[in-house]
Amino acid sequence: MSGRPEVVATYLVETYLPLEQAAATIAGEQSTGTFVAVARETAELRDRFAARVVAIEELPPTGTADLPGTIRPEGAQRRSARIRIAFGLENFGPSLPNLLAAVAGNLFEIRQVAGIRLLDLELPDAFAARYPGPRYGVTGTRQVLDRPDGVLLGTIVKPSIGLPVEELRVVVRELAEAGIDFVKDDELMGNPPHSPLADRVAVVTEELDRVAQRTGRRPMYAFNITDDLDRMAANHDLVRDAGGTCVMVCVNLVGHTGLAWLRERCELPIHGHRAMTGVYTRAPQLGIDFVAWSKLARLAGADHLHTNGFSNKFYETDDEVLRSIEAVRRPLLGGYETLPVLSSGQWAGLAPETYRRTATTDLLVLAGGGIHGHPDGAGAGVAAMRAAWDCAVSGGELEKTAREVPALARALETFGAARG
Amino acid sequence: MSGRPEVVATYLVETYLPLEQAAATIAGEQSTGTFVAVARETAELRDRFAARVVAIEELPPTGTADLPGTIRPEGAQRRSARIRIAFGLENFGPSLPNLLAAVAGNLFEIRQVAGIRLLDLELPDAFAARYPGPRYGVTGTRQVLDRPDGVLLGTIVKPSIGLPVEELRVVVRELAEAGIDFVKDDELMGNPPHSPLADRVAVVTEELDRVAQRTGRRPMYAFNITDDLDRMAANHDLVRDAGGTCVMVCVNLVGHTGLAWLRERCELPIHGHRAMTGVYTRAPQLGIDFVAWSKLARLAGADHLHTNGFSNKFYETDDEVLRSIEAVRRPLLGGYETLPVLSSGQWAGLAPETYRRTATTDLLVLAGGGIHGHPDGAGAGVAAMRAAWDCAVSGGELEKTAREVPALARALETFGAARG
Numbered sequence: 001m002s003g004r005p006e007v008v009a010t011y012l013v014e015t016y017l018p019l020e021q022a023a024a025t026i027a028g029e030q031s032t033g034t035f036v037a038v039a040r041e042t043a044e045l046r047d048r049f050a051a052r053v054v055a056i057e058e059l060p061p062t063g064t065a066d067l068p069g070t071i072r073p074e075g076a077q078r079r080s081a082r083i084r085i086a087f088g089l090e091n092f093g094p095s096l097p098n099l100l101a102a103v104a105g106n107l108f109e110i111r112q113v114a115g116i117r118l119l120d121l122e123l124p125d126a127f128a129a130r131y132p133g134p135r136y137g138v139t140g141t142r143q144v145l146d147r148p149d150g151v152l153l154g155t156i157v158k159p160s161i162g163l164p165v166e167e168l169r170v171v172v173r174e175l176a177e178a179g180i181d182f183v184k185d186d187e188l189m190g191n192p193p194h195s196p197l198a199d200r201v202a203v204v205t206e207e208l209d210r211v212a213q214r215t216g217r218r219p220m221y222a223f224n225i226t227d228d229l230d231r232m233a234a235n236h237d238l239v240r241d242a243g244g245t246c247v248m249v250c251v252n253l254v255g256h257t258g259l260a261w262l263r264e265r266c267e268l269p270i271h272g273h274r275a276m277t278g279v280y281t282r283a284p285q286l287g288i289d290f291v292a293w294s295k296l297a298r299l300a301g302a303d304h305l306h307t308n309g310f311s312n313k314f315y316e317t318d319d320e321v322l323r324s325i326e327a328v329r330r331p332l333l334g335g336y337e338t339l340p341v342l343s344s345g346q347w348a349g350l351a352p353e354t355y356r357r358t359a360t361t362d363l364l365v366l367a368g369g370g371i372h373g374h375p376d377g378a379g380a381g382v383a384a385m386r387a388a389w390d391c392a393v394s395g396g397e398l399e400k401t402a403r404e405v406p407a408l409a410r411a412l413e414t415f416g417a418a419r420g
Numbered sequence: 421m422s423g424r425p426e427v428v429a430t431y432l433v434e435t436y437l438p439l440e441q442a443a444a445t446i447a448g449e450q451s452t453g454t455f456v457a458v459a460r461e462t463a464e465l466r467d468r469f470a471a472r473v474v475a476i477e478e479l480p481p482t483g484t485a486d487l488p489g490t491i492r493p494e495g496a497q498r499r500s501a502r503i504r505i506a507f508g509l510e511n512f513g514p515s516l517p518n519l520l521a522a523v524a525g526n527l528f529e530i531r532q533v534a535g536i537r538l539l540d541l542e543l544p545d546a547f548a549a550r551y552p553g554p555r556y557g558v559t560g561t562r563q564v565l566d567r568p569d570g571v572l573l574g575t576i577v578k579p580s581i582g583l584p585v586e587e588l589r590v591v592v593r594e595l596a597e598a599g600i601d602f603v604k605d606d607e608l609m610g611n612p613p614h615s616p617l618a619d620r621v622a623v624v625t626e627e628l629d630r631v632a633q634r635t636g637r638r639p640m641y642a643f644n645i646t647d648d649l650d651r652m653a654a655n656h657d658l659v660r661d662a663g664g665t666c667v668m669v670c671v672n673l674v675g676h677t678g679l680a681w682l683r684e685r686c687e688l689p690i691h692g693h694r695a696m697t698g699v700y701t702r703a704p705q706l707g708i709d710f711v712a713w714s715k716l717a718r719l720a721g722a723d724h725l726h727t728n729g730f731s732n733k734f735y736e737t738d739d740e741v742l743r744s745i746e747a748v749r750r751p752l753l754g755g756y757e758t759l760p761v762l763s764s765g766q767w768a769g770l771a772p773e774t775y776r777r778t779a780t781t782d783l784l785v786l787a788g789g790g791i792h793g794h795p796d797g798a799g800a801g802v803a804a805m806r807a808a809w810d811c812a813v814s815g816g817e818l819e820k821t822a823r824e825v826p827a828l829a830r831a832l833e834t835f836g837a838a839r840g
Binding site for chain 1: 578
C-alpha cells in the first residue's frame with residue numbers, strides 16, 4: 001500500500017473500547033466497513049480500499065463529557081488518543097465534498113467513541129492540481145493596497161446592520177481619509193431589502209475613488225456578497241464592475257464547496273469570514289478543529305481568513321488564537337498563501353503582545369470599537385493603531401510612543417482602563 | 421413591530437447569567453449589537469432592526485457540561501431555558517445563507533452561554549416565494565415508482581466502496597428482480613477514479629431498463645452525484661441523459677446553498693443524505709437540532725431526507741428518530757413535502773414497531789445487511805421486508821405471517837437472533 005497517494009486524517013478520540021478497536025472501527029466505517037460481512041467484499045477489495053490506522057498516540061485523560069450513546073462496557077476505562085488514519089485517494093479522488101464523506105461523514109454518530117474531533121488533514125498533491133486556492137493571498141493583497149510591508153489595519157462598519165447608505169458614505173470617507181487599509185461589511189449585512197448591495201457598492205466605490213484621488217491611497221472594502229450561489233456570483237460581478245477590490249464570503253454559510261465554486265468565477269480577493277465556525281470547534285468532545293477547517297477554506301480559495309484575535313470577546317483562549325494564526329500561515333501543498341484576519345476586541349494596546357506572539361506583520365488586524373470608539377474619532381483610532389504597531393515592530397514601548405502620539409495616548413487612556 | 425414579517429428562532433440555552441440577560445445578549449449579538457455603544461446607532465435604528473426576545477421558558481437542569489469559556493459569575497446558578505427570538509425579515513431577506521448569519525452566525529462562540537442549540541426556525545412566507553423546495557416529494561416519488569401506496573423499500577449497494585461495475589450490474593439486477601423500489605450508492609461512493617460515475621450510470625441504467633422490460637417495474641437508483649458544484653451539475657445531467665430517475669446528494673458536504681443551487685438545475689428527485697449531520701446534532705450543549713436542519717434542507721429542495729431508523733446502530737434513540745421523522749413529515753409553509761428515509765440497522769422485524777410509532781407508510785425504509793445479508797439472498801430479503809410491512813399495516817402478527825412466507829421466517833430466524 002506504500003506509495004499510493006493518501007489523505008491522512010488526525011483525530012482526537014475518546015473511547016471506552018481498546019484504542020486499537022476504536023481506531024479500526026473508524027477506519028472501517030469510513031471505508032470498506034469490514035465489520036459487516038458482505039458478499040462480494042473480497043480480501044483484494046479490502047486491501048485496496050480499506051483505510052489504514054497509521055498511528056495511535058495515547059494522551060492524558062481530557063475530562064470532557066461522554067457523547068450521548070457512547071458504548072461503555074462494564075468496568076472499562078475511558079481513554080484518549082490522537083489517532084491517524086490514512087485513506088487511499090483512490091477512494092474519493094481530489095474532491096473536497098467527497099473527501100469529507102470519508103474523513104467526517106457518519107463518524108460523528110458512531111457509538112464506539114465518547115468523543116471525536118477531526119484535528120488535521122494531510123492532503124496529497126492531487127488536491128493542488130484540482131483547487132487553485134487563493135488568487136491574491138498576502139502578496140496580492142499587499143499589491144492591491146500598495147502596502148508592501150507592515151501590518152494591515154482594518155475595521156468593520158458599525159452599526160452592524162441598518163446604517164443608511166448616505167451615512168455609510170460618511171463612515172467610509174472618514175476611515176479612508178484616516179489612512180485605513182481595509183473596511184468590511186458586517187456578516188449580518190448581506191443584500192437586505194433595507195440596504196441593497198447595489199446601493200452600498202455605488203456609494204462606497206464612489207467615495208473611495210474620491211479619497212484615492214485626493215490621497216493616493218485606496219483602502220480595500222470587502223462587500224459581503226454571501227447569498228444563494230447564483231446571486232453571490234452576480235453580487236461579485238456587481239462589485240467588480242463598479243471597481244470594487246474585495247468581496248467577503250461567510251465560508252460556512254455557503255459551504256467550502258460554495259466558496260470553491262465562487263473561486264472559479266471570482267476576480268477579486270476573497271475575504272473569508274468564519275461565522276458559524278463555533279458550531280464545529282467549541283464542543284471539546286466533538287467537531288472539526290480550526291486547523292483542518294482552515295485548510296479546506298484555503299484550498300477552496302480564501303485569500304483572507306478570520307482567525308479571531310488575542311484578548312477577543314469570544315470563547316477562544318489566546319493560545320488557541322495563536323494556533324489558528326499559525327495554521328493559516330503554514331504553507332499548504334507548497335502554497336495557498338492566506339492572510340490571517342484578527343478580529344473581535346482588537347485595539348492599539350494589543351499590538352505589542354500580538355507582534356510578540358506572532359512575530360509577523362503579515363496580519364490583517366480589524367478593530368471595531370477600537371477604531372469607531374476612539375474618543376477623537378475613527379481617524380484618531382487608525383492613527384493610534386498604526387503608531388502602536390510601528391512601536392511594537394521596532395521594539396519600543398507603547399507608553400513612550402504615546403507621549404509623541406496623542407491619538408495613542410488617548411486610546412491607551414480610554415480602552416486600557418476599560419479593558420483592564 | 422407587530423405585523424412585520426419575522427423569523428422566529430428557538431434555542432436551548434444554558435447560562436449562569438439571568439435568563440433575560442442571556443436572551444438579550446443573543447438578540448443583540450445577532451442584530452444591532454446594542455451592548456457596544458456605537459455612533460450613528462440611533463434609537464430608531466435599534467427599534468427597526470433589533471431582534472426581539474419573544475419568550476423565555478425555563479426548563480429543568482440538563483446536566484450537560486459547560487462549553488469552554490463560559491462566564492460564571494461567583495455563586496451563580498446554571499439555568500436552562502427554551503428561548504424564542506424574533507428577527508425582522510428585513511434584516512437579511514429570504515436568503516438561507518444570510519438567514520444563518522443571523523440565527524446562528526457568531527452565536528456558538530459567545531461566552532454568555534454554557535450551552536446553546538438552535539432547535540427550530542419559523543419562517544415567513546417570503547421563503548416560500550424564493551425557494552421552490554422539493555420538486556417530487558412523496559407524491560412525485562410514488563408516481564415515478566408507480567407505487568401509489570405502501571411503504572417504499574430500498575437498499576444501499578454493498579460493499580460501500582470498490583465494487584467493480586460488472587459486479588454492481590449483478591447486484592442491481594438481483595435487487596430489481598426481487599421487486600425492490602429503491603437502490604442507492606453509498607455516500608462514500610462518489611465519482612472516484614476506480615469507479616467513475618459514468619460507468620456506474622451506464623451499467624445500472626442498462627440493467628434497470630432490462631428488468632423493467634421483463635417485469636414492468638423500474639426501481640429508482642439514487643446515483644451519488646455529490647461533488648464540487650459544477651461537477652455535481654454535470655453528474656446530474658449525465659444521470660438524466662442516461663434515463664436515470666434519482667440523484668443522491670450529501671446535503672452537508674455541498675451545503676444547503678449548494679443543494680438549493682442544484683435544485684434550480686435538477687430535473688430528478690433529490691435523495692438527501694445526512695452524512696456529517698452528527699457534527700451539528702450530537703453534542704448536547706451545542707449545535708443545530710435536526711428539526712431546524714431539516715427545514716433548511718427541505719427548503720433547499722430535498723425530496724427525500726435521511727432521518728435515521730429505529731434500533732439504528734448510531735447514537736440516536738428511537739424517540740429522537742421518531743421526532744426527526746415527524747419533523748420531516750410536518751408541512752412547512754404549507755408544503756415542502758419530503759419523504760423520510762429510515763436507514764441503519766433496518767430489517768423485516770422492525771416493521772411492526774416502525775409502523776406503530778410512525779402510523780404511516782409514507783416512508784422509504786433502507787435495509788443494508790437486512791437485505792444483502794439474508795441467507796437466501798437479496799431477493800428473499802426484499803420479500804421478507806415486503807411481507808413484514810404488509811403484515812404490520814394490516815395489524816397481523818409477524819410470527820403468523822412467517823409461517824406462510826418462508827423468506828420472512830428465515831429473516832426472523834437470522835436477524836432476530838443476532839439482534840436480540
